[in-house]
Amino acid sequence: MKFERYGIGIAKGLSVTIRHLLRRPVTTQYPERRLVTSRRIRGNELVWSREKCTGCGSCAKACHIGAIEITTSINPVANKYEVETYQVDTGYCIQCGLCVEVCPFEALYMGYAYERAQYRRNDLVQNKETMMETPDREVSGYFYPERAAKLSRQTLLLDRDKVKK
Amino acid sequence: MATLVLPPDWPGGFWAHWGVFVVIIFVFLMAMVVGFIWFERRAMAIMQARLGPNRTGPFGLLQPVADALKVLLKEDIIPAKGDKLVHWLAPVVAFIPLLMLFAVVPFQGGAILADLNIGILYIVAVSSVTTVGIFMAGWASNNKYSLLGAMRQVASVVSYEIPVVLSIIGVVLLTGSLSMQQIVMAQDIPFILLQPLGFLLFFIGALAEINRAPFDLMEADSEIVAGFHTEYSGMKFALFYLVEYGEALAISAIVTTLFLSGWRGPVLPPWLWFLVKVVIVFFVIVWVRTTVPRVRIDQLMALAWKFLFPLALLNLLITAVEILVWPTVSLWLLVLVNIAIMVILVLLWSRLFKLGWGRVEV
Numbered sequence: 132m133k134f135e136r137y138g139i140g141i142a143k144g145l146s147v148t149i150r151h152l153l154r155r156p157v158t159t160q161y162p163e164r165r166l167v168t169s170r171r172i173r174g175n176e177l178v179w180s181r182e183k184c185t186g187c188g189s190c191a192k193a194c195h196i197g198a199i200e201i202t203t204s205i206n207p208v209a210n211k212y213e214v215e216t217y218q219v220d221t222g223y224c225i226q227c228g229l230c231v232e233v234c235p236f237e238a239l240y241m242g243y244a245y246e247r248a249q250y251r252r253n254d255l256v257q258n259k260e261t262m263m264e265t266p267d268r269e270v271s272g273y274f275y276p277e278r279a280a281k282l283s284r285q286t287l288l289l290d291r292d293k294v295k296k
Numbered sequence: 297m298a299t300l301v302l303p304p305d306w307p308g309g310f311w312a313h314w315g316v317f318v319v320i321i322f323v324f325l326m327a328m329v330v331g332f333i334w335f336e337r338r339a340m341a342i343m344q345a346r347l348g349p350n351r352t353g354p355f356g357l358l359q360p361v362a363d364a365l366k367v368l369l370k371e372d373i374i375p376a377k378g379d380k381l382v383h384w385l386a387p388v389v390a391f392i393p394l395l396m397l398f399a400v401v402p403f404q405g406g407a408i409l410a411d412l413n414i415g416i417l418y419i420v421a422v423s424s425v426t427t428v429g430i431f432m433a434g435w436a437s438n439n440k441y442s443l444l445g446a447m448r449q450v451a452s453v454v455s456y457e458i459p460v461v462l463s464i465i466g467v468v469l470l471t472g473s474l475s476m477q478q479i480v481m482a483q484d485i486p487f488i489l490l491q492p493l494g495f496l497l498f499f500i501g502a503l504a505e506i507n508r509a510p511f512d513l514m515e516a517d518s519e520i521v522a523g524f525h526t527e528y529s530g531m532k533f534a535l536f537y538l539v540e541y542g543e544a545l546a547i548s549a550i551v552t553t554l555f556l557s558g559w560r561g562p563v564l565p566p567w568l569w570f571l572v573k574v575v576i577v578f579f580v581i582v583w584v585r586t587t588v589p590r591v592r593i594d595q596l597m598a599l600a601w602k603f604l605f606p607l608a609l610l611n612l613l614i615t616a617v618e619i620l621v622w623p624t625v626s627l628w629l630l631v632l633v634n635i636a637i638m639v640i641l642v643l644l645w646s647r648l649f650k651l652g653w654g655r656v657e658v
Binding site: 137138141144145147148149151152154155156157158160 | 339341342343344345346347583584586587588642643646647
């Protein structure tokens with residue numbers, strides 16, 4: 132005998148919905164309240180290290196969008212390449228991460244920030260100065276697990292309400 | 297028997313009474329509709345683990361005001377091949393009967409625009425006129441979805457009017473009067489206890505008549521865009537929106553009056569009791585909306601004619617017999633008997649209930 136046909140199904144449903152009145156909503160009200168993102172987020176900017184970069188240009192070759200532009204000059208005194216210009220048009224970047232993976236000297240990282248919307252396309256172009264690692268421009272743990280270990284853990288919706296913020 | 301708090305011509309004189317209550321009814325309707333829109337969106341959101349509107353004003357209280365402003369500023373479009381006059385008249389024809397309904401709703405003892413001795417009959421008669429407005433809207437829009445929605449609305453109102461009226465007759469039999477005020481004053485025990493089956497039938501039927509979920513298939517947005525008001529915009533759409541929530545308010549007020557002993561209750565002032573009960577009934581309507589998915593048109597018809605209609609007839613017969621033969625012992629015993637009868641009949645009819653071609657399952 133199936134009791135679902137005698138109105139029990141509806142009563143069950145009603146009890147489920149009324150219990151949700153006491154449940155916390157899952158909505159996070161974004162600008163006021165932010166969740167900590169994944170430690171391996173690819174962000175939407177690149178972070179570059181002037182010291183480690185040798186100007187080999189692997190990143191520019193790996194970028195199939197062609198968003199990375201690098202020009203170098205020879206410095207005969209120090210017997211090395213100098214990086215003249217290094218700029219990335221993040222408007223073209225698809226966050227594939229190939230440039231970071233291909234870099235043999237660990238000089239390029241994905242950024243941790245994701246709020247880099249701009250009013251003009253030109254503002255999306257990063258050059259040497261706006262690619263350095265600063266407290267504002269953190270490095271994501273993408274492809275570098277040892278960097279990821281230093282970042283704070285991602286807040287899951289399950290334990291979101293235990294985090295004080 | 298409860299006594300009337302206010303004299304019948306409060307605050308003195310026919311025209312003063314008339315004027316004051318027209319203003320009260322209009323303000324009550326507008327304020328409650330605005331409040332209900334906010335209440336429904338918030339309550340539904342919380343039950344669905346969302347937040348609901350909370351940006352405009354404290355707790356999002358001004359959201360309906362913002363919506364109204366937006367709708368008022370919209371362009372008023374009439375379809376090129378539509379019937380312009382009927383298209384223009386339809387929202388008015390739908391709205392006026394709704395406003396007229398509240399003439400016989402007692403807000404507290406004596407606080408009523410017109411204590412008609414045929415109050416509930418008047419409500420049944422006037423509330424059906426709204427359907428004409430909706431059918432006019434569907435016809436004048438020259439749009440297949442509008443017409444489909446309007447046809448479904450007419451079909452459901454024609455079917456559901458019967459069980460609704462039959463379950464009202466049970467209440468009228470117990471009271472011995474059609475006056476809304478007399479009905480409230482006869483409820484020393486709320487009629488929801490004396491007429492549990494009647495309440496169930498009335499509530500289901502009323503939900504279907506005012507297009508609330510799960511019977512909202514005349515404006516089912518996943519099938520026929522928006523039903524009868526697909527081609528409406530601007531102020532005329534706002535009127536239809538007002539009618540939709542105003543009908544929910546009217547049904548809440550009627551259920552309160554017929555089954556929940558209207559304004560009567562201990563401690564609190566009577567008008568507050570009335571408001572509290574109206575809000576509770578509306579909450580149940582919202583609760584059902586969040587829970588039950590929409591029915592199909594054949595399920596709608598089968599429920600009306602094969603479930604509600606025979607049960608309403610049986611309910612009427614049982615009530616009549618009880619009134620004739622019930623000995624002069626406590627009515628609370630009758631409450632128990634009636635609840636038992638309801639459970640047995642609902643179980644029995646669920647067992648017998650079949651859709652078209654004798655199908656049991658959907």
